[in-house]
Amino acid sequence: MPKEAVIRTGSQNRIVIALGEGRFKSVEVTLGRSDATHTEILSGVMAEDEVVTSAQFLIDSESSKSSDFKRMQAPSHSTMTMSDSAPSMATVNGVINSIDPSTRVMNISREAIEKWGRGPATMDFVLAKNVIIETFKLNDEVTFTFSIEQGEFVIHTMTSVHAMHSQHE
Incomplete structure (x- = not known):
């Protein structure tokens, strides 16, 4: 194959x-x-x-x-092709279920992605080098933007919902 x-x-x-x-x-x-x-x-x-x-x-x-x-x-x-000059990206909310610092992989239960017609799912995401993994902990509610690159789901930006609320107070 x-x-x-x-x-x-x-x-x-x-x-x-x-x-x-x-x-x-x-x-x-x-x-x-x-x-x-x-x-x-x-x-x-x-x-x-x-x-x-x-x-x-x-x-x-x-x-x-x-x-x-x-x-x-x-x-x-x-929206679902990978031949576009820029990869398709989606921004979504989710909750962190697990963090593996050695592989920079997080398992996240995310909300639906309406623009792709996808329902909620729990899946693994790889953190891009610019995302500081130590900023996040288990059960954090996060908002993140990811793309699909060579078969992996790569998070480019991620913010804790708690951190966003405390910035506005």
Whole structure:
């Protein structure tokens, strides 16, 4: 299978299967051998499954390791394509469930993203280098802006809701 068909998260590998009628489903797969362009899939997909071989345009909250594609519409315009000159970004509120300083990954339960037609989800986000991880703690309510870059959800700016309230008092 082409390497670009595999969506890699911190602890899981997934591929996207086309179900027809503009619907898709992500499934966890076990990877085997790999070379510069192809990766062997050992389990998780059936021979008759139609695999989306370049899933970058589909990546959104639903590809998170904590959820499956419940139902995903085919992208209608450039908001879900990764070929735009600037990556699509979304700003959303959420609550921090876990923080891993060694990998700079936070698991966050986020609100819906209306412009992408996505409901609330709990997922992993990678912090960009400019985000100071020590500023945040478990259960913080945050507002953050993220983009999708090479299959990862990258937070570019994040502010604690508590910090925003105290600045206005």
